[in-house]
Amino acid sequence: MQTIILIILGIVIAPVLGGLIAGLDRRVTARLQSRFGPPILQPFYDVAKLFGKDKVVSNFWQVFCSWVYLIAAALSVGLLFAGSDLLLIFFVQAIGAVFLVMGGLSTPSPYSQVGSQRELIQVLTYEPLLILVFASIFMVTGSFRIDEILAYEQPLLVQLPLMFVVLGYALTIKLRKSPFDFSTSHHGHQELVKGMLTEFSGPYLGIIEIGHWYETIFILGICALFWHTSLVGCVLLIASTYFAELIIDNTMARMTWRWMLKYVWSIGLAMSFVNLIWLYAG
Amino acid sequence: MLPMMLVLAILLPLVAAVGCYFLRVSAIRSLIVLCTGVVLAAVSLALLGQGTFTYSPGTIVGISWDSIITLADFALLFVMLYYAFKLKNQMIKIFVILQIIPLAVFEMFFVDHAVETPAIFADSLSLIMVAVISVIGSLICFFAIPYMKEHEEHLHLVKSRQPQFFFFLVLFLGAMNGLVLSNNILWLYFFFEVTTFCSFMLIGHDQTQIAVKNATRALMLNALGGVAFVFGMIWAYAETGSLDLQVIIQAGPMGGLMLAPLGLLCLAGFTKAAQVPFQSWLLGAMVAPTPVSALLHSSTMVKAGVYIVLRLAPAYAGTFLSQGIALCGAFTFLACAAIAISQSNGKKILAYSTISNLGLIICCAGLNTSWAITAAIILIIFHAASKALLFLCVGTIEHGIGSRDIEDMHGLYLKMPRTAVITIVGVMTMLLPPFGVLLGKWMAIESASGDMFVITMLALGSALSLVFWARWAGILLTAPLRDKVPAESQSVLTRLTLTALAGIAVVLSFFSPVIYTKLIEPMVGKSFEITAGVFTSPMGVFAVYPIFIILAAAFIYSWIETKKSASDKTSQTYMCGANVPEAGVQSFIGPMNGPVELKASNYYMKEFFGEGKLTLWVNFVALALIVLMLGGAL
Numbered sequence: 001m002q003t004i005i006l007i008i009l010g011i012v013i014a015p016v017l018g019g020l021i022a023g024l025d026r027r028v029t030a031r032l033q034s035r036f037g038p039p040i041l042q043p044f045y046d047v048a049k050l051f052g053k054d055k056v057v058s059n060f061w062q063v064f065c066s067w068v069y070l071i072a073a074a075l076s077v078g079l080l081f082a083g084s085d086l087l088l089i090f091f092v093q094a095i096g097a098v099f100l101v102m103g104g105l106s107t108p109s110p111y112s113q114v115g116s117q118r119e120l121i122q123v124l125t126y127e128p129l130l131i132l133v134f135a136s137i138f139m140v141t142g143s144f145r146i147d148e149i150l151a152y153e154q155p156l157l158v159q160l161p162l163m164f165v166v167l168g169y170a171l172t173i174k175l176r177k178s179p180f181d182f183s184t185s186h187h188g189h190q191e192l193v194k195g196m197l198t199e200f201s202g203p204y205l206g207i208i209e210i211g212h213w214y215e216t217i218f219i220l221g222i223c224a225l226f227w228h229t230s231l232v233g234c235v236l237l238i239a240s241t242y243f244a245e246l247i248i249d250n251t252m253a254r255m256t257w258r259w260m261l262k263y264v265w266s267i268g269l270a271m272s273f274v275n276l277i278w279l280y281a282g
Numbered sequence: 283m284l285p286m287m288l289v290l291a292i293l294l295p296l297v298a299a300v301g302c303y304f305l306r307v308s309a310i311r312s313l314i315v316l317c318t319g320v321v322l323a324a325v326s327l328a329l330l331g332q333g334t335f336t337y338s339p340g341t342i343v344g345i346s347w348d349s350i351i352t353l354a355d356f357a358l359l360f361v362m363l364y365y366a367f368k369l370k371n372q373m374i375k376i377f378v379i380l381q382i383i384p385l386a387v388f389e390m391f392f393v394d395h396a397v398e399t400p401a402i403f404a405d406s407l408s409l410i411m412v413a414v415i416s417v418i419g420s421l422i423c424f425f426a427i428p429y430m431k432e433h434e435e436h437l438h439l440v441k442s443r444q445p446q447f448f449f450f451l452v453l454f455l456g457a458m459n460g461l462v463l464s465n466n467i468l469w470l471y472f473f474f475e476v477t478t479f480c481s482f483m484l485i486g487h488d489q490t491q492i493a494v495k496n497a498t499r500a501l502m503l504n505a506l507g508g509v510a511f512v513f514g515m516i517w518a519y520a521e522t523g524s525l526d527l528q529v530i531i532q533a534g535p536m537g538g539l540m541l542a543p544l545g546l547l548c549l550a551g552f553t554k555a556a557q558v559p560f561q562s563w564l565l566g567a568m569v570a571p572t573p574v575s576a577l578l579h580s581s582t583m584v585k586a587g588v589y590i591v592l593r594l595a596p597a598y599a600g601t602f603l604s605q606g607i608a609l610c611g612a613f614t615f616l617a618c619a620a621i622a623i624s625q626s627n628g629k630k631i632l633a634y635s636t637i638s639n640l641g642l643i644i645c646c647a648g649l650n651t652s653w654a655i656t657a658a659i660i661l662i663i664f665h666a667a668s669k670a671l672l673f674l675c676v677g678t679i680e681h682g683i684g685s686r687d688i689e690d691m692h693g694l695y696l697k698m699p700r701t702a703v704i705t706i707v708g709v710m711t712m713l714l715p716p717f718g719v720l721l722g723k724w725m726a727i728e729s730a731s732g733d734m735f736v737i738t739m740l741a742l743g744s745a746l747s748l749v750f751w752a753r754w755a756g757i758l759l760t761a762p763l764r765d766k767v768p769a770e771s772q773s774v775l776t777r778l779t780l781t782a783l784a785g786i787a788v789v790l791s792f793f794s795p796v797i798y799t800k801l802i803e804p805m806v807g808k809s810f811e812i813t814a815g816v817f818t819s820p821m822g823v824f825a826v827y828p829i830f831i832i833l834a835a836a837f838i839y840s841w842i843e844t845k846k847s848a849s850d851k852t853s854q855t856y857m858c859g860a861n862v863p864e865a866g867v868q869s870f871i872g873p874m875n876g877p878v879e880l881k882a883s884n885y886y887m888k889e890f891f892g893e894g895k896l897t898l899w900v901n902f903v904a905l906a907l908i909v910l911m912l913g914g915a916l
Contacts, residue, residue, distance in 0.1 A: 055850040059763040061695075063847040067840035075832060085823040087724055091715045092829065098714065098752045105756030106763075108693075108868055109855045113882035116756060120749045121885065127745035132738065135731040144728055144822040198856050261890065269738065276734045 003082045010081025011074050018213025019043045021220075025246065032250050043209070050206035058107050058199055065103030066204045066211075072096030073214035080221045083147035086134045093218060096211060097123050104196035115195025119183035121257045126170040129268045130222075133170070136163045136272065137225065139279055150228050157226040157237070162275035164226050166268045168241065171219045173264070177249040180260055284337060288402060290325045291412060292463065294318060295456030302448035311448055312427045318452060319420030326416035326459075330409045330801075336465065337402040347401060348466070352389060355472045356382070358479060362505065365482070369498050377505035381512045388516050393468075399525045403465030406805040410659060411462035411589055414666045418581040418783070419455045425674050425779040426451060426573035432681055433571050437488070447487055451577065454480040458582045462589055465527050467515050474511060474550070474586065478504040481583050484574040485567045496566030503563040507553030507587075514546030527593070534597025541603050545912045548591050548598075548607060552908070555587025555640045557614045559901035559908075564637060568629045572677030575629060579636045580670035585662060588640055592647045592658055599650045605733075606911025608648025612730070612739040613907055614641025617900040619746035624891040626884065628676045628686045631750055632669065635712070638743060639665050639719075645736060646726050653809040653819075656802050657725035664718025664791065668711045671783035675705040678776060688754055689883050693761035700770045702758045704780050709755040711787040713748060716829040718791040721817075728822045746891075753884050760882075762868060764852045792830050855880065 023040035030037025039045075057063055076093035079085075101123075104116030138144050140159050141152045149156075157164055173180045184195040192198070200208055220238050227233040255263075298318040302311050339347045359382050366374035404412075430444050457480060461473035478501065486497030519525060521540050522533040534540050556564035567578050578584060591607065598604045615638050622634035639661065646658035680686045682698050695702040711717040715724075723744060730736045772780075790797070795815045803810075810817040815827025854861055857870040862877045872878035888895070 055847065056853040057764075057847055057850050058853045058855055059759065059761060060844050060847055061759045061763065063850075064840045064844040067843050068836060071836040071840070072833075075829075075836075084825065087727060087822065088715065088824050088829075091720060091724065094748065095714050095833070098748065098755070101752050102756040102759060105753070106759040106761070107855060108760055108762060108880050108882065109857070110880060110882050111856060113760070117753070117885040120753055121887075123752075124745050124749050127748065128738075128741035131727065131741035131744065135727075135737045135741070138728070138731045138821070143820060144731075145820075148820065193856065193858075199853070201853070258889075261887075272738070273734070280734075 006082040007078035010078045014074070014077040014081075014217040015210050015213045018210075018216045019047070021216055021242065022213060025242075028243070028246055029250060032246065043213075047206045047209050050209065051203045053202035055202050055204070057201075057204065058109075061106040062103050062200060063204060065099045065106065066200060066207045068099040069096045069103065070207045070211040070214075072099065073211040073218070077214045077218050077221070080146065080218060083145065083150065086137065086144045086146060086149075086222075087131070088144075089218075090130060090134065093215070094123075094127070096215075100208070100211075101196070103200070107199040109199050111193045111198040112196055115183050115192050115198065118192075118257055119196050121261060122173050122176070122180065122183050125180075125261055125264050126173040129166050129170045129264070129272070132268075132272045133160075133163050133167050133222070136160050136276060136279070139276065146225070149225060153229065155227045155229050155233065159279060160226065160275055162271040162278075164223075166271050166275075167219075167223060167226075168244070169264050169268055171223065171241070172245060172248060173260070174215060174219050175245065177245055179248075179252040179255040180264075181249075182254055182257060185254070284332070284335060285339070287325050287329055287332070288337065288339075288463070290321060291329065291416065291459045292456050294321060295452045295454075295459070299449045299451075299453040299456070302452060303445045306442075306445050308431070308442075308444065311444065315423050315427060315448060315452060319423050322416040322455060322459075323420050326409075326413040329404070330413050333409075334405045335403075336400045337404075338398065338400045339402070348395070348399075348468070351469055351472050355385070355468070355475065358472070358475050359385070362475075362479060362501070365501065369494075369501075371498055371502060374498070374502050374505055377502065377509050380509045381505070384512050384516060388512075388519070392516070392519065393525065394523075397524075399466045401466045401469055402463050403528060404463055406801045407589075407593065407659065408462045410663060410801060411585065412459050414585070414663055415455055415458045415462070415581050418666050418670050418786070419458070419577060421779045421782055422573050422576045422581070422670055422674065423448075423451055423455070424775050425576070425677075426571075428773040428775050429573055429677060429681070430571065436681075443487065447484070447571075450480045450483045451573070454484070454577065454582055458586060461586050467518070467525050467527050467530065470527065470590075471508075471511055471515060474554070474590075475508055477554075477583055477586055478508060481567070481578055484578075485570045487570055487574065490569070493569045496563070496569050499566050500563040503553055503560050507550040507560075510546045510553070511550035514543045514550060517543035517546065531594060531597040534594070534599075541598060541601055542912075544594055544598050545603050545606075547594060548603070549908070549912065551587040551590035551594075552610070552644070553587070554590070555584045555644065556637050557587075557610060557641060557644060558617055558637070558904035561614075561618065561637050565630065565633050568627075568633055572629075572673060572680065575633075576670050576673035576677070579632065579673060580666040584636065584640055585666065588643045588647070588658070588662065591644050592655070592662075595647045595650050595655060602914040603911060604648050604650045606648070606907070606914055608645050608650075608730075608733065608736050610904065610907045610911055611641045611643070611645030611648055612736045612743075613904060614638065615645060616641075616739040616743040616746070617896065617904070619743040619750075620891045621893050621896050621900070622750050623746055624886045624888045624893055624896075625750075626688050626886060628679070628688050628691070628754075629673070631688070631754065632672055632676065635747060635750070636665075636669055638747065639669075642723065642726055642740070642743075645730070645740070649726075649729055649733070649736070651729055651809075652807040653725060653729040655806045656798065656809055657722045657729060659802050659806075660718055660725065660794065660797070661722035663797070664711070664722060664787065664794075667783055667787040667790065668708055668717075668719055671708040671780065671787055672705065672712070674776075674780060674783065675701055675708055678772070678780070679705070688757065691754075692757050692882075694758045696761050696763065696767055698770045699767045700772060700777075701780070704784050706755045706758060707784050707788065709751045711784075711791065713751045716791060716824075716826050716833065717787065718794050721791070721794055721824060721826065724822075724824055757884065762852075762855055792826070795826055 022043040027037040072095040227237045457476035464470040482501040618638035646654040817824040860870040862869040869877040
């Protein structure tokens with residue numbers, strides 16, 4: 001019963017939090033660029049506006065895929081709040097990722113096609129790193145279950161500092177921030193129009209936006225596990241991590257997928273190895 | 283009752299095969315195949331209900347079955363030698379002679395024929411294998427009936443070669459059942475060779491130059507496996523003095539000297555399961571008609587290879603050999619998933635993905651905890667169903683659009699909606715929770731988490747496989763699509779087999795907790811608590827029923843929303859405002875004001891994952907790992 005309540009709580013709270021974070025993101029970004037920026041609630045207004053627009057689609061599978069994406073993202077966050085298994089949550093989240101790509105591929109627009117292919121490469125880049133992060137958490141705590149991990153007395157950050165950096169790479173890719181924002185740039189007019197999301201519009205784009213809020217919470221939730229022992233530490237860690245993301249986003253130019261795959265895999269794997277060997281030795 | 287069931291499982295296919303060969307009327311042949319398939323499936327399920335048993339068949343008209351098998355074995359080896367001379371292939375000649383001579387010496391001078399060895403032993407693993415072979419194998423044979431008719435029409439053959447085709451196809455099922463039920467290692471070896479020979483004949487079936495070439499390669503590599511098997515078997519006999527597989531397994535971990543013969547037997551399993559660097563024969567096997575590829579890749583042949591490695595797992599538990607096997611398997615999983623990304627040939631993608639998944643199963647055998655062995659068995663079951671389904675889908679698509687290249691499958695949903703959706707279902711069952719293959723993968727990754735190298739390879743391989751599956755599923759839908767698509771016509775048997783296999787892959791996944799508690803747990807020991815369809819251990823949780831139900835609801839809801847969208851406006855594909863202004867035309871105005879048609883294709887990332895680029899290095903590393911595995915064992 002408690003599990004179900006937690007799942008529902010997660011599903012209700014996460015999009016609100018995710019939307020607020022998106023609003024803060026825009027505000028801080030604006031300040032970093034010496035602009036004033038929109039109100040914090042702007043993402044909610046945007047999504048509300050999207051839902052008020054006419055429904056227009058070019059392939060009905062887009063509708064199907066956008067809904068599955070949202071539900072899978074919500075379910076993964078629900079499972080996260082309920083303290084389920086990290087890998088399982090990750091695989092549930094992958095359902096959403098796969099269906100989003102399928103939705104993008106379902107229309108013949110070259111922007112959407114190329115964007116989806118790039119999105120797949122982004123998934124290819126962050127997925128192994130996330131699995132390694134989970135495996136390293138397992139090596140420290142002896143479990144993949146979040147309820148067991150929360151029972152561990154020490155902050156994971158102490159033993160897994162490099163893995164946290166690796167997670168940071170995954171976070172940047174997953175949030176589609178520079179230098180890794182080439183599948184659907186959050187600046188709508190750039191390069192590939194809006195990449196994978198080009199053909200989504202109106203309420204269906206709104207659905208995907210809410211799904212994205214869930215994913216933000218998903219990744220930040222994983223970050224939070226690294227300092228689960230104190231609430232203050234946890235909030236501090238998430239806030240500073242997200243702020244670092246913003247700085248990176250605003251100071252980096254977009255790179256190519258070739259660079260991303262080579263760079264993130266090599267650096268990510270190297271850091272993981274160093275951290276894991278250190279664990280073994282310690 | 284039991285002898286009767288065993289006769290039906292092993293000998294009925296032989297009789298039916300002979301029937302297919304001599305009764306050259308297509309209606310009779312179809313009837314024989316259908317009846318045999320139904321009987322086999324029923325018997326396999328009955329055997330599964332029966333549970334563990336040991337059985338010795340004794341004699342028939344005064345001659346012991348052991349002698350009959352021995353005779354048949356030599357007959358088969360000489361047939362292979364005949365083909366080696368016919369094909370003028372020196373390597374096959376050497377490999378076959380290297381089996382005949384040691385085997386003859388072994389049989390004549392070493393084996394104590396007075397000792398009674400139970401010929402048949404079945405535990406859950408064998409019985410699950412029998413069920414997989416008999417149910418999925420039979421469905422593939424059913425599919426072959428309409429498929430081969432069309433196939434021969436495409437080739438414009440004057441004289442049908444179907445009698446021979448179905449002879450080997452049906453015989454294959456019997457040989458596989460024999461292989462997984464054998465306890466006498468000589469019997470196991472005989473059936474091992476029969477599958478080698480059947481696959482050789484089936485791959486070369488079309489008798490084109492390339493078919494003969496690839497069949498020859500298959501025979502050569504599998505004969506190499508046979509040599510490893512013979513030497514492993516003789517060595518194991520020298521150590522234990524027994525032909526009884528159970529005795530050999532129990533003798534395993536005690537004596538360090540037992541590791542070398544076990545390593546050789548596993549090597550034989552590697553060749554049969556087409557692990558790198560032996561993968562080339564299975565890739566070559568794609569030239570065969572699709573039902574053959576489906577059979578080789580899902581329920582037979584390659585599964586014989588992983589079966590042997592898995593069967594011997596308790597014998598090498600906790601040794602260096604075990605670690606070596608885990609590394610070899612994980613490397614195959616990673617390497618073949620990487621190469622699969624660069625392929626656009628649908629069958630080749632499936633082939634590489636098969637080898638990759640077999641690598642994962644072998645890796646689990648090497649990890650050798652009860653958790654990992656559970657993962658391996660679950661992977662065997664569900665991989666067989668999903669992969670058979672996908673191969674048959676590609677076969678159907680190929681007959682429908684005349685190509686097996688995934689680039690030609692863009693927008694397949696418009697032309698073949700039913701097949702396209704079933705293909706997507708097949709892809710989902712290979713890739714996503716809560717389906718069986720992913721359950722197995724989840725168990726594999728969690729049980730590998732203590733080993734830094736294995737977990738890294740599994741993490742990378744798992745991400746790589748997501749790319750080629752998601753991409754394929756996505757492009758099947760690529761089209762501006764607003765109206766209802768006209769239904770697709772399929773022959774009854776095609777529709778039946780595809781639907782049945784999709785059903786098995788999806789519905790059986792729902793029952794994975796039951797499969798675990800009823801079949802796997804009694805054999806490998808408890809590693810999970812199951813409550814309300816949720817796998818639970820202190821280390822992890824996998825909620826099968828809840829996720830299944832929530833996702834089913836999600837899919838239904840999404841489909842209702844999709845239906846509702848029928849009244850939505852239709853958008854033109856976005857082309858920066860340069861669309862050709864005619865309705866329904868997917869072109870933009872390009873240079874010289876001429877219309878340019880939209881065209882997009884997949885990223886294959888050949889500069890990273892190209893077959894030509896990786897194969898040499900992959901083979902090199904794999905060979906090094908095998909040397910490490912065997913050398914460490916010695």
